[in-house]
Amino acid sequence: MNAAQLGFWAILLAGAVRLATPITLAALGETLVERCGIVNLGVEGMMALGAFMGVWGASQQSWAVGLILGGAAGGFLGLLMGLAVLKGGVNQIVAGIAITLLGIGLADYFFQIWQPSGRSAVVVPLVPILRLPFLDRLPLIGEALFAQSPLSYLAVVAVVAASWALRRTTPGLRLRSVGDDPEAAQLRGVDVVWVRIATLVLGGALAGFGGATITVGYLGSFSDDVTSGRGYVAIAVVIIGRWSPIGAMLGALLFAVFDSLALLAQSSSVGLPVEFFSSLPYAMTLLALVLTARAQHAPRALGRAFDG
């Protein structure tokens, strides 16, 4: 590998880690939600609203406020979905579609009030990059692993922590029991409805926070369809990662590598059309979905309604 090639791969990987962060966070939330037996199809809407709240909060106060508001907005949508599904008895898929519409609609609505079209977009300061001395100068992986936004490090820590908590802690066990056999869990004194609503709030908050990391983490501004399907990709990588947080993170990285490639292809002239590269991340996600479809280990009560 010569220096130019090495540089290309270094940029590609650094971009991939950055682009994987929001999807990892949202997919982590969705993993937890699905492990307790709920399919949350509202991730896209939660991310969209989180992305908007992130920029708005960052422009009013600071990026930290933006991130908190983004998480809160996602958590609120999660609560709404939880109440609709578990108290109102609404079908999970239908509730998810409604939440997606609500999240995307609210984000666009507030954005248009805040910045009527025609005005130049408000650009907010990004979360500063955290460089680890010396390590960031490692060839190939230095930029990717040791010169990232703190949000990326946070996402990895959250994934590892959740992975441990799911397996080794009582709340983790409760959550899994609710997703595998809610009736038995209820008999043993676990409040299934409460666990599921609380998990949906947490999952929503992670999706909203993930959305905010798109805008406050690396874009700096909001536009309609800024999430462009990343919420759906997050749901897909949960399946690809076989309902494990670390698996979901790896799935998010797969999407992000091709997303990063697409970004690079936009700025350099290659033989193939730009649209080909823009399709690649989605095509690869679909391919991974197909390849992992065989041996599935879905939570046993996933998607099934519970009336206690």
Add this chain to the structure above:
Amino acid sequence: MRQLHRAARERIWLSLALVLLAATVVLLIVVAGANPLLAMKGLLEGAFGDRYAIAETVVQSVPIAIVALGVAPALRAGVFPVGSEGQLAIGAVTATATVFALKGVPAAVALPAGCIAGILGGTAWAFLPALLRARLNVNEILSTLLMNYLAANLVLWLVRTVLGTAEAIATPRSDRLPIEAIIPKLVEGTRLHWGAFAVLLGAAALAYWIRSARGLGFDVFATHRDLAARMGVRDGTAVIGTMLVAGAAAGLAGWIQVAGLQGTLYPSVAGGLGFTGVLVALLGGLRPFGIVIASFVMAILTTGSNGLQTDTGVPSSIAVVAQGLVLLGAALVFAARQRKAREAVADFEAKPAEEIR
């Protein structure tokens, strides 16, 4: 007695939830700095203000209704394709390409050719997710959603290159379709065209399907696979069949949008119609009459919110928020009704046999 209390309490909660959902819309309009009553007036004027507005509302409901009628059999069978958005765009492309390839033919050829090409295009785009779901058990919700993004990119590329107009313009689009390929207008001076009759045909077809023995078998498939198998409905047929029908309908809607409404292929031809269609199918209770009504309500929201924006400055994306809230409210009402029906059955079964007689 206790049960009565519970029923009353549930009704109060449900009413409260519905009031809250409605209050959200009012609140949002106030946030935008407009008077909710004036906004309501703006919305109604936008949708029904004059002859043109009414025709516009009807014509907007056409593709939504067609998509919804096509998705309904799949949803009834417990299959959940959300790929209409991409299938509609692909159908629009294949219809446009066919019409341009047949340049110079009379309308009697150009119209059916475009129609068939659109249907085939939409069907073809539905084929892969259908096969993946039936053979490899790949989640059809996610595969169709991902296919939407592939379709969007493919359409963008085609409109930018081979199908693109030679005129020097910033936004990519095709040339105008030849006049022979344009669906004639139904009402002069408006954009309402003969394609609206496809909705009636689709509704009739769905009504027939629901009442047929085969349709019943597919309904059973949603909840009782084994029983459906004994009624002669196999996994593969139900899944692939219904998903292809959904694709065909979306493709038809794609042709109708290009040849009936816009006359030119834009990359944004689908513009959310596919999603709204699935939503309308659910809102309409998966029944033909309900779907036609629901598609009309959604069209009122769309055209009305455009009028709202010009009148009062309330952003038109209030329509998307309203769609979400309406779906949530309708789903709550539906769930409450279903619960009541279930309780009635339980009561009935708990009664001793003599009492029933």
